[in-house]
Amino acid sequence: MESFLVHDDRFKAILGPSPTLELLLENKEYAFAHEAGVYIPRDNTLFITSNHIHTTTGDRTVQISKVLLTKDHHGVVRASHRELPSHAIPMGNGGVNYKDGILFCAQGSLKVPSGLYYMSSKHPHEVEPVITNFYGREFNSVNDVVVHTDGTIWFTDPIYGYEHGYRPVPSLPGQVYRFDPVSGAIRCLADGFIKPNGICFSPDEKTVYVTDTARFRAIGAVDETLPSSMYVLFHFGTDSRMMLTGSDSYAFDVAYYHGEPFLTSRRLFAMAPVGIPDGIKCDLEGNVYSGCGDGVTVWSPGGVLLGRILVEGGAANFCFGREGEMFILNEHRLWRAQLNSRGALLGI
Numbered sequence: 001m002e003s004f005l006v007h008d009d010r011f012k013a014i015l016g017p018s019p020t021l022e023l024l025l026e027n028k029e030y031a032f033a034h035e036a037g038v039y040i041p042r043d044n045t046l047f048i049t050s051n052h053i054h055t056t057t058g059d060r061t062v063q064i065s066k067v068l069l070t071k072d073h074h075g076v077v078r079a080s081h082r083e084l085p086s087h088a089i090p091m092g093n094g095g096v097n098y099k100d101g102i103l104f105c106a107q108g109s110l111k112v113p114s115g116l117y118y119m120s121s122k123h124p125h126e127v128e129p130v131i132t133n134f135y136g137r138e139f140n141s142v143n144d145v146v147v148h149t150d151g152t153i154w155f156t157d158p159i160y161g162y163e164h165g166y167r168p169v170p171s172l173p174g175q176v177y178r179f180d181p182v183s184g185a186i187r188c189l190a191d192g193f194i195k196p197n198g199i200c201f202s203p204d205e206k207t208v209y210v211t212d213t214a215r216f217r218a219i220g221a222v223d224e225t226l227p228s229s230m231y232v233l234f235h236f237g238t239d240s241r242m243m244l245t246g247s248d249s250y251a252f253d254v255a256y257y258h259g260e261p262f263l264t265s266r267r268l269f270a271m272a273p274v275g276i277p278d279g280i281k282c283d284l285e286g287n288v289y290s291g292c293g294d295g296v297t298v299w300s301p302g303g304v305l306l307g308r309i310l311v312e313g314g315a316a317n318f319c320f321g322r323e324g325e326m327f328i329l330n331e332h333r334l335w336r337a338q339l340n341s342r343g344a345l346l347g348i
Contacts, residue, residue: 092106
């Protein structure tokens, strides 16, 4: 299968002159490479979460792993993975770089609440909860998370855990939240989703992208009439003004009211050509990437489909490493793509 599919010539600049796609790791026993994908530059390591593992007692669990990345004397990247104690983060899913470690989304269980948990990137990988409720009301199944440069934490909360039978009846709608760890304030910033999933900022943090994976309703159930789309939730700036460029005019909406951010100008951004858009990231040029049913799909900031990195079986999530590296989570396989673009999250 061809690894790179070009829909627009701008994708060629993203790929560079010699793009590559190589298999780093494979685990035939269980789907070890499903979500998170948090690259730690200091240690050249990658933290990932597995898909659901059914235990002998009939319960479900998720295994968190640490992938060690090295280069041999020929410059070839090698990888090995180490399973970490995962019981303190119930049903781990998405994650992001936070402080000196990783902020994981915990989908929770029938006994343990869903929320956000911090894990140290260093042994013994101590874990502490960050937030587990909305003023006393339990979250549904916190799915993905991103951290703003002001230190606030933004995350999505769909109802997947209830649909799959490991969370109680939802007590909140599927929404996007903003948590301030300094003040302890948490706000709901966007509703109207069926299953809000991936979330990321544009490089200038004036735009937030959120995916809605409503098309997958439950185990094995697909409804083609429900959303499998990405939404641009807002632009935010310090004032409202008209900017003139040539003969064009652009209106920028105010998003700060009384010193607090609000989400405005919601609009449809794009629809996944195959499957659903799950994890989502931007590069430094503002192009938008999402894990979809056939790999990683890339759009321009204007929503034009540029191209696809094709991986059989698709990708729930991925992350950028150094200098154009991309690590693609493909369930039983972990892939490494070498591109000509750098991720906006780390900017390296």
